[in-house]
Amino acid sequence: MTLLQVRNVTRRFGGLTAVEDVSFDVFEGTIKALIGPNGAGKSTLFNALTGFDRPDEGSVLFEGEELVGRRPRDTVRAGVARTFQNTQLFEEMTAGENVMVGSQARQRRGFTIAMLRLPSAIAEDRDAREEASRLLRLIGIEEWVDVPAADLPAGIRRLVEIARALATRPRLLLLDEPAAGLNATETRELVQTLFRVRDSGITVGIVEHDMGLVMEVSDEIVVLDRGAKIAEGPPRMIQKDPAVIAAYLGGEVDDDV
Amino acid sequence: MSGRTLRALAPLVAVAVALVVPLVVSDRFLLKVFTFCGVNALVVVGLALLFGYAGQISLGNAAFVGLGAYTSAFCTVELGWPWLLGFAAAGAVAALGGLALAIPSLRLKGHYLAMATLGFGLLMSLAFLEAEPITGGVDGFTGIPFPSIGPVEFRSASSLYWLVWGCVGVAVLVAHNITSLRPGRAMRALHGSELGAQACGVDIVGVKVRTFVVSALMAGLAGALYAGVVGFISPSLFTLTASVTFIAMTIVGGTSSLAGPIVAAVALTLVQYVDALIPGLPRETAQTIQSYQEDIYGIAIVLIVIFAPRGLAGLWKRRNARNEAS
Numbered sequence: 119m120t121l122l123q124v125r126n127v128t129r130r131f132g133g134l135t136a137v138e139d140v141s142f143d144v145f146e147g148t149i150k151a152l153i154g155p156n157g158a159g160k161s162t163l164f165n166a167l168t169g170f171d172r173p174d175e176g177s178v179l180f181e182g183e184e185l186v187g188r189r190p191r192d193t194v195r196a197g198v199a200r201t202f203q204n205t206q207l208f209e210e211m212t213a214g215e216n217v218m219v220g221s222q223a224r225q226r227r228g229f230t231i232a233m234l235r236l237p238s239a240i241a242e243d244r245d246a247r248e249e250a251s252r253l254l255r256l257i258g259i260e261e262w263v264d265v266p267a268a269d270l271p272a273g274i275r276r277l278v279e280i281a282r283a284l285a286t287r288p289r290l291l292l293l294d295e296p297a298a299g300l301n302a303t304e305t306r307e308l309v310q311t312l313f314r315v316r317d318s319g320i321t322v323g324i325v326e327h328d329m330g331l332v333m334e335v336s337d338e339i340v341v342l343d344r345g346a347k348i349a350e351g352p353p354r355m356i357q358k359d360p361a362v363i364a365a366y367l368g369g370e371v372d373d374d375v
Numbered sequence: 376m377s378g379r380t381l382r383a384l385a386p387l388v389a390v391a392v393a394l395v396v397p398l399v400v401s402d403r404f405l406l407k408v409f410t411f412c413g414v415n416a417l418v419v420v421g422l423a424l425l426f427g428y429a430g431q432i433s434l435g436n437a438a439f440v441g442l443g444a445y446t447s448a449f450c451t452v453e454l455g456w457p458w459l460l461g462f463a464a465a466g467a468v469a470a471l472g473g474l475a476l477a478i479p480s481l482r483l484k485g486h487y488l489a490m491a492t493l494g495f496g497l498l499m500s501l502a503f504l505e506a507e508p509i510t511g512g513v514d515g516f517t518g519i520p521f522p523s524i525g526p527v528e529f530r531s532a533s534s535l536y537w538l539v540w541g542c543v544g545v546a547v548l549v550a551h552n553i554t555s556l557r558p559g560r561a562m563r564a565l566h567g568s569e570l571g572a573q574a575c576g577v578d579i580v581g582v583k584v585r586t587f588v589v590s591a592l593m594a595g596l597a598g599a600l601y602a603g604v605v606g607f608i609s610p611s612l613f614t615l616t617a618s619v620t621f622i623a624m625t626i627v628g629g630t631s632s633l634a635g636p637i638v639a640a641v642a643l644t645l646v647q648y649v650d651a652l653i654p655g656l657p658r659e660t661a662q663t664i665q666s667y668q669e670d671i672y673g674i675a676i677v678l679i680v681i682f683a684p685r686g687l688a689g690l691w692k693r694r695n696a697r698n699e700a701s
Contacts, residue, residue, distance in 0.1 A: 168574070170570070170573070189573075190573040190574060190576075191573060191576045191577065191578055191579075194573075194574060194575065194576040195576050199574070200574055201574075202570060202571070202574070206568040206570045206571030206574065207567070207568065207571060208563060208564045208566070208567030208568055208571060208572075209567055209568075210563065210566070210567060210630070210631060211560070211563055211564070211567060215560060215563075218560055219560050219561070219564045219571075219572070219575045219577065220575045220576075222557060222560070222561060222575055222576050222577050223575055223576025224576070225557060228558070229553065229558050229585045229589075232552055232553050232556040232557055232558045232559075233549050233552050233553055234552070235552040235556070239552075239556050239557065240556075242556075242557060243556050243557060246557070267567075279571075282571075282575060283574070285575075286575060286576055
């Protein structure tokens with residue numbers, strides 16, 4: 119079943135077209151990767167899918183509902199959670215508290231209820247706490263629960279951000295370069311986490327530079343180059359695609375100059 | 376005594392000390408000084424929520440104190456309302472002011488927000504001066520009645536002390552409930568990373584607006600209390616200097632804490648009244664200290680920012696963490 123339909127999405131910044139007429143589908147229960155050389159428009163597209171940016175044209179349907187024009191908060195409430203290329207943790211809060219904030223996406227008790235410390239506010243608090251420890255256990259980082267985010271190692275930071283996104287109870291989890299800055303062991307742990315997340319019934323979308331990781335985890339890959347989609351298909355097909363090879367070699371030649 | 380028991384006992388000790396003050400302090404002026412400490416503490420609890428937890432600076436909170444003070448004075452003196460009704464009106468008018476100030480805060484951050492709130496504060500102190508028919512202009516407002524609730528009038532120094540610190544107690548309880556539950560985490564999340572907070576579904580507009588309103592409400596109620604305690608208000612009380620003093624107390628007190636800012640509010644208020652606090656102090660010494668009051672605040676901020684960026688609360692937490700580790 120199609121969970122996410124991206125249709126003809128275009129985003130321009132002044133004279134530059136960062137994303138040009140991109141369309142693809144994400145099927146439920148799969149891991150889909152978005153790859154491409156630097157500046158291909160991956161992050162711009164990610165922002166457009168999650169309400170952090172608004173595409174100039176096109177449509178993004180999630181379970182048949184239009185996401186374009188919604189605020190980030192409404193997007194996450196609809197069931198699309200995300201992480202950031204530069205982790206956006208709350209540095210002074212512990213790992214556990216960070217994950218608890220994720221629960222706010224599905225909670226609705228407000229200021230007044232909390233001010234009066236009504237039982238419903240306490241119950242909600244307990245629920246968020248239990249959910250946070252469950253998720254930290256699921257990902258295997260429960261021993262970090264009381265450590266302030268500022269003191270966490272890079273690999274754990276990535277995983278805490280994933281746990282926080284999961285606390286919003288998404289149907290689609292979008293990860294922006296989750297392996298950036300990780301060592302080999304940490305990357306292995308990340309791969310295990312991704313499979314565990316998918317097996318728990320959550321569809322995963324991932325922007326990533328680490329080709330080994332992308333080829334290992336994805337069911338399907340979309341390749342962007344200079345804003346446009348140049349290929350789409352399973353990893354084995356993408357590896358042999360002449361347009362993809364040209365784009366990447368071209369990219370590397372440019373880098374060397 | 377271990378760090379853990381000490382930390383558990385600290386709030387109880389604080390409450391006990393606050394309760395005992397009017398019983399041991401016989402000097403009426405000194406008791407009034409401690410009452411002013413409570414008025415400032417009430418303003419600072421609101422600012423601690425806004426700045427210490429949610430990370431939104433306001434250099435205009437003295438304007439809310441003024442709004443509250445003038446509203447309560449006007450309602451009781453000119454309209455003849457009962458004090459409690461004027462007190463409620465003071466809170467409501469200040470909260471509306473907070474709502475008005477929250478609107479620029481939605482688009483502004485950091486220095487820009489500081490400038491906007493500063494502008495608001497300046498504008499309001501000008502308004503207090505110019506709106507003569509309501510505020511009495513430069514001469515201010517005199518003959519404001521003592522606070523009263525029904526037949527109970529708060530006339531004596533000790534009853535005013537109870538009233539003010541009772542209000543502080545309620546405010547702390549409310550603020551503690553906010554900070555220890557979901558809204559508090561949303562506020563700290565906002566402080567930590569607005570992008571991250573948005574990605575968690577935090578209603579950042581709602582959190583900012585509500586926090587501004589609550590902080591303005593507390594400042595407004597503090598203003599009404601001040602007017603009732605002193606019986607006289609004038610525009611010179613609600614200036615930029617006062618706003619900066621409140622923010623100084625909040626910074627020295629520390630982020631993500633209520634106790635720290637309250638301690639700082641009391642300590643920095645007492646600096647203004649050293650002569651009352653230390654009976655044998657020569658007049659000249661007291662005057663010297665008082666004339667350097669703003670410099671003392673300035674130095675306190677600089678020292679805190681350099682040596683303890685998380686304020687007194689941060690020092691206290693660090694000490695506890697060390698005790699637990701050893």
